[in-house]
Amino acid sequence: MLVPASTAATAATTAVQACDFPVWAAGRNYVAGDIVRYTNGRYYKASHDNPGYDPVISTWYWDPYTCGGGNPPGGDFVVSEALFxxxxxxxxxxxxxQGLTAALSAYPGFTKTGSDTVRRQEAAAFLANVSHETGGLVYIVEQNTGNYPHYCDGARPYGCPAGQAAYYGRGPLQLSWNYNYKNAGDALGIDLLRNPYLVERDPAVAWKAALWFWNTQTTAPGTIVPHDAMVNGRGFGETIRTINGIECNGGNPGQVQSRIDLYRRSAGLLGVDPGGNLGC
Structure with missing residues (x-):
């Protein structure tokens, strides 16, 4: 929509002036409307009073703020909000x-490694697996409650302080088991071992937990981290093997095909060839 030149000029001037905001500080009290510059160089506006909560973790208290025409959270993220x-x-x-883009700073190599084709393929692969695990981002927590008590490995020295049945699947990649909550929390600087419920209550934490797994983990029979599989040319099939390898080698061909179909769709939306090695 076109706007009068005078209005546009005023808006531009306001945007430039609006960039002079203090750096966010943990533990400092903020009131709704305060604007800060976070350590990732992006700006956030307090939507609620808070005692210095982290803007990229406590997203209920902060909203992304575009300052001076700068990039919003996510920057040149290959997945637009409209496509999402x-x-x-x-x-x-x-x-x-917004929860997803706020989480991207935790793993800056995600969808930012390699050629434009590789970046789009990785984004498509991530979205496809997320869609499969959550029924199209419909489910926040694992639906089979009977499994809940099974995800506590009591042999770990730290045990299950949140309770025997507290480490069920949550979030975009359905993070489960006490040791995964412990390791993800340690990597992200969040105590998920004692408060696993953050993964189902804070959108940015949920996305960060999924990105932690995608960018750092491999589980048998998988042999490669999903991020590495996509940027090193191993193909989408290897992401399936790491995320849920029991589906591979004839274990559940219907589930494998479902993931492949979702990947082809997301790749099509992103305008990229899905490449080879789609199955496992």
């Missing part, structure tokens, strides 16, 4: 695009 909404038309309101 198109791919997940029935998503639960918990899974916000």
């Amino acid at each position: 909404k198109q791919y997940f038309p029935n998503r639960n309101g918990f899974y916000t695009y």
Whole structure:
């Protein structure tokens, strides 16, 4: 929509002036409306009073703020908000695009490694697996409650301080088991071992937990981290093997095909060839 030149000039001037905001400080009291510059160079506006909560973790208290025409959270993220909404038309309101883009700073190599084709293929692969694990971002927590008590490995020295049945699957990649919550929390600087419920209550934490697994983990029979599989040319099939390898080698061909179909769709939306090695 076109705007009068005078209005546009005023808006531009306001945007430039609006960039002179203090750096966020943990433990400092903020009131709704305060604007800060975070350590990632991006700006956030307090939506609620808070005692210095982290803007990229406590997203209920902070909203992304575009300052001086700068990039919003996510910057040149290859997945636009419009595409995100198109791919997940029935998503639960918990899974916000803002939560996803706020989480990207935790793993800056995600969808930012290699050629434009590789970046888009990785984004498509991640979205496909997320869609498969959550029914199209409909489910926040694992639906089979009977499994809940099974995810506590009591042999670990730290045990299960949140309770025997507290480490069920949550979030975009359905993070489960006490040791995964412990390791993810340690990597992200969040105590998920004692408060695993953050993964189902804070959208940015949920996305960060999924990105932690995608960018750092491999589970048998998988042999490669999903991020590395996509940027090193191993293909989408290897992401399936790491995320849920029991589906591979004839274990559940229907589930494998479902993931492949979702990957082809997301790759199509992103305008990229899916490449080879799709199955496992």
